[in-house]
Structures are given as structure tokens and as C-alpha cells.
Amino acid sequence: MNTGYAYSAADLTDAASLVGFGCQPRLRPLAVPRYRDLLQRYRRDGPFRDAVDAMTEGMDMDLVEAHEAEGLVLHPRDGSWLAYRLQDHPKLGVKDRLVLGLAHVAIAARAYPFPADLEEETVKRVSLREIDDFLRGLTEHLRRAAVDEDGLAVPHAELDAAWRIYSKLMPGRPTATGQLAKSSTQRVIKEALEWLVSQGMAYRAPELGSGHYRLAHRFRLQVRETASMAAFAALCDIRRSQLVEEE
DSSP: OOTTSOOOHHHHHHHHHHHHHHTOTTOOGGGOHHHHHHHHHHHHOHHHHHHHHHHHHHTTEEEEEEETTTEEEEEEOTTOTTOOOGGGOTTOOHHHHHHHHHHHHHHHHHHOOSGGGGTOOOOEEEEHHHHHHHHHHHHHHHHHTTBOTTSOBOOOHHHHHHHHHHHTSBSOOBOTTSOBOTTBHHHHHHHHHHHHHHTTSEEEOGGGOTTEEEEOHHHHHHHHHTTTOHHHHHHHHHHHHHHHHHO
């Protein structure tokens, strides 16, 4: 940080305001003039950028990017009080958390199977059916890979319990009212995608068909921050092998 710069109260207020905008992921700077102006200042004014970076550091967050359209993209660090954890969800049991976590990783792996995908600003489109089909193929792949050539179990702690539970659920069982049953895999995938919508990381795309979504650049940037996760890497390997088989 540039310690030789004397910040005024107005400078610090502006820096805090920008961080506040970034903590509201559904806001877009092009729709909020003050957000847009502060973001431009961050991109052009070195001392102001230092002040904003220092604030996010103090809040235990990484400032991933100051994106012209997406705004300030913030990522809470592991263990941060701001980090969202599935175990914090009051309505989810252990099995629900495992399957929902698997759905989140599968959405990312299907959309961005190659490292280059995480650097391109191409908008990805996904659907409940596509993610479910991917996960069905994934469970079969993991079932075959669950034992080695000597017949011994191959441990994969992050995925093993989740895919076994997932494989026992129905794909998209509708209720009497036409809604997806809570015990169906497509309902789980829908919950994952709707959470992304609530966080400004996806958009519903009904014009593409029922159950379709567009993934925002904000989601890609967040995935890029966690790309080293073992479960994500494993699912990306499987997705890449599927793409080779489809050629």
C-alpha cells in the first residue's frame, strides 16, 4: 500500500462504499452510476485502489477482479466469517449437503473443463438435464473406478459418499403439482443453480427452454479462484474424457 498518500475522510468513505457494492453480487455497475464511477476510479487511481485493497484484506477477502460489467468480484478466504459453507445451511442434512456440494462442483466442471475456459469471457449455458446427464455419467465412471486392478477399493473421500447417494436418487420425479420432487437429482441441481442466481453468478434463461441458465463471468472468476480443489480437478478430468469420446 502507498503509505505516503494522505487519505481524506471522503477517500475512505468512497473506498468503503465500493467494497459495500462488491458485497452485493447482484448489483451491476452499469445500472448504478455511483458504483460505476467508483469502479472506474479503482481501475485508474493507484492510491484509491490501495485503500480498497487494504479494506478487503482487513475483511479477510480476496479481491478477484474489478470487472467493468460484473463489478468488484470478492472471494471470502477459507475460514473467513464471510465464507458461505453448506454446513451452515439450517435446512440441509448431511446427505443433502453432500449431494448439493457435488452439484455445485459438477456445474463448474461441465462449464469449464479446460484451464483455458477459465480465462475466456464466453458466456456458458447449462440446463438441469445437461448437468444431470453429466452427473449420471460421472457416477457410472466413478463406480467403475472404485476398485483398482487388484480389486482393492480406491479411496476418494471428497466424492465417494456424494456420488453413491446421488446414484440412488431419481432424475426428475415430478410432484402432483408438476414441481420437481425434493428427492430428485434435478431438484438438487435446480437448488444449486438458483443459489448461483441469488448470488449474481447465473441468470435464468427460459428463452432457451425450461430449466436453462446462463453462467455469469462472476461465476467463472469464482471458479478460477478454487480451481485447485481436488474434487473439481477430478470432475474436469472426467468431463474432458467425455468430450474426447463424443468427437
